[in-house]
Amino acid sequence: MFKTLLKNTLLLNISAFLMVLILEILSVWAIKDRFDTDYLFYMHSVNFTVFIMGTIWINHFILIPYVFDKKRYLLYALLLILIVFLGAYLKGYAKNGWYGVSKMFFFLIYTTGSGMAAYFVRRNIIFRRENEEKEKLQKEMELNYLKEQVNPHFLFNSLNSIYALSRQQSPETPEVVMQLSELMRYQLESSKKETVLLKEELEFIENYLLLEEKRLSKRCTVEFLIEGNLAGLKISPMLLITFVENAIKHGAQSTNEPSSIDISVIVKNATLYFCVKNSKPSLIPDSKRKGFGLENVKRRLQLLYPNAHALEIKDSDKIYLVNLSVDLAISN
Structure with a gap:
């Protein structure tokens, strides 16, 4: 069960990484000529994708399970904004100063929010599926128990009938x-x-x-x-x-x-x-x-x-x- 869940998580995140990478390549394809070589162009796309997915993964695998799920919502919001701001500063300040920081900040808020929405939708589907399986199992167990009760109940009634006939010889x-x-x-x-x-x-x-x-x-x-x-x-x-x-x-x-x-x-x-x-x-x-x-x-x-x-x-x-x-x- 754990291996299957780990495998599905890895495949899902690899797929998400590739999808973001493809979108990033397509989004900067028009300014490809600004890069000296194709290698630098593709490495720029890979680095930017790692940066975006890194922020999303920190949120998914650290902040949500260790802060949000423990109902520390205010601390979660502060940490998320802090991480997004630090990421925006590191990525945007060197190029365009505070304008670049603000632009990158809102971009990361958008991508992180989209990732959160997909994450919670998937988790809700998994939880609902697990609950349905548990309810189905419980229903089957209860039905089996009830059916087992029917057998002796019917047998006792029938034996009483035979007992009455035997007494009458x-x-x-x-x-x-x-x-x-x-x-x-x-x-x-x-x-x-x-x-x-x-x-x-x-x-x-x-x-x-x-x-x-x-x-x-x-x-x-x-x-x-x-x-x-x-x-x-x-x-x-x-x-x-x-x-x-x-x-x-x-x-x-x-x-x-x-x-x-x-x-x-x-x-x-x-x-x-x-x-x-x-x-x-x-x-x-x-x-x-x-x-x-x-x-x-x-x-x-x-x-x-x-x-x-x-x-x-x-x-x-x-x-x-x-x-x-x-x-x-x-x-x-």
């Missing part, structure tokens, strides 16, 4: 274990990807609902409706399942009363409209642990689709409703 328990293994296989494979096909994600949800229906028996009716063209659309994996799990856990699973879960998926113009509505029991048992699934998925939505989603949650006495819309065009 249900003959469907082995089949449910196989279904769970397929669900976990999909989850493990999808967690390695940034996006998956929306069709596959909805098939995963449908299979999960079939598994839960066997455990809940006939006391819960589940409706799962899909409308629209899903072809080619992709979505972040395991993003929707949390809302389904929440509907089951805090609805049908928490009561022996008849309950219902209605899930609708509508796709229009690459926008997904996902709605989950579940009935709530008349008596809600106190929960010893507060689930983090919804907070997790809210955070993932903010990171993955910051300006491309809308989430509305309504919690009434009898109904819990989730309306989510996501513009999937940005991930396709």
Whole structure:
């Protein structure tokens, strides 16, 4: 990293030196005949370029990092004016006296100011690029952490379902274990990807609902409706399942009363409209642990689709409703 930065700095300053040298040669080309030889003409241009770039380099590599960046602005201004004045005096007084000094002073102010402008623009671009890289890295780390949380959360819920069937000594328990293994296989494979096909994600949800229906028996009716063209659309994996799990856990699973879960998926113009509505029991048992699934998925939505989603949650006495819309065009 340091070698690359040093290399880029050297190349940039060599390029700036050559550009100033070319401009200096062109600017005095009309009076080339005043010099005895071509060698003296070119050496004059080289010396003047070294003088100009030397003043700029003193400012860039000494004054700015050791004075300006430490917020000693008054001292920086005084030192810069002093250096420019000394340079103007050494270069201009011998030829044209104080008139030459003043002329050279303003010329150096102009060139040094132009160099400062280019320097700060470049530094701002570098800082902004570094900040963007840091934010991207932080975002990736946070997303990976959130995705790692999804796996055990889903597994614990599924194991609870199998545990309930095993206590009932249900003959469907082995089949449910196989279904769970397929669900976990999909989850493990999808967690390695940034996006998956929306069709596959909805098939995963449908299979999960079939598994839960066997455990809940006939006391819960589940409706799962899909409308629209899903072809080619992709979505972040395991993003929707949390809302389904929440509907089951805090609805049908928490009561022996008849309950219902209605899930609708509508796709229009690459926008997904996902709605989950579940009935709530008349008596809600106190929960010893507060689930983090919804907070997790809210955070993932903010990171993955910051300006491309809308989430509305309504919690009434009898109904819990989730309306989510996501513009999937940005991930396709």
